[in-house]
Amino acid sequence: MNNLVWKEISAEALRANMGALRKMIGSERILCPCVKSDAYGHGLVEAGRCFVEAGADWLSVNSLDEAKRLREGGIEVPVYIMGYVLLEELAELVEMKDVRVIVYNRETVEVLGKLGKEVKIHLKLETGNNRQGLADDKLVELVEAVKQYRNIEIEGMATHFANIEDTTDHSYAEEQLQEFRRLIALIEDRCGVVPKIRHCANSAATLLFDETRFEMVRPGIISYGLWPSKETYASYLASGAKEFWARPAFSWKTRVAQVKDVPAAQFVGYGCTYRTSRKTTLAILPVGYYDGYDRGVKGAHVLIHGKRAAVVGRICMNMIMVDVTDIEGVAVEDEVVLIGQSGGELISVEEFAGWAGTINYEVTTRIGGKLVVK
């Protein structure tokens, strides 16, 4: 980590997004935003705190480590762990206050049972994602295994959509929803177990389908003001919603390290992949692929003084070069916006994702380093 490159997170935007989600789902349901992966790069504890201040009831994370960091950060709301917890770490989990975990292995059930401490679990139901989860006889066996132990409460049942943000055709999601209901009914019928909390709604489902919200929602990316996809945004508008209320909270910035003039027909950077076509003023920026400025980006820009400057030559480990010939008065240590707004110009997370050939989710989660909350 260094002071040359930093992320700026808008606490106000995070709070506004959580407020809007609360309004959307009503006061009865549990609002459980996802703060896994360092809150999608927005700072686990920092973002978690903003969400709780703005009305989040629970927080969901991927790992036990993230749950511990929330507690160390003074955040006391219930935490739901959605990833995997090692068997040897379950003893630590059951000692934590108000932490529950998703379960889909018999081994986990047996270790939790033998620990003898009261613990709440949620079961992952396999409905067509074929990631975590169990269905039918295997699921019934798991429930029966849990019933052997009086210290384990099946508090919730969950599933996860495979194909909801990648398309405007939601028929597969509808099939999964039906499957979810069928499996819950099956467990009630065969095992006599009824969960208090059913949940399956990620951002796209929360935004688009009230019937997926059940007793709790788990919105991730939209909590950060980013849409799951163009398709989700289009479906949202098509459903009659008018407002574009989501406010991106993420910016990424650096400073100019050097400004210099180079003649025409000079190569710039490793591999001599770029050659100046005119007398060019370059700014050298102290950010590179080590910091998350993906080496694969094509056609990228940065913003200086509210204007676009093209990235030229290859991305280096700790440096990039940009063409500032057409921007007046660029000086050493001027602020540079890599992602975010400068004057009237904007480089959105989605635009950067396009240059990098990926999705907004991967962009913000992969950018590490210094974090400033404003």
Ligand SMILES: *Cc1c(COP(=O)(O)O)cnc(C)c1O
């Ligand atoms: C990450 C995740 C979410 C949130 O997904 P978004 O698309 O970011 O809203 C919800 N549920 C589970 C199980 C997840 O892993």
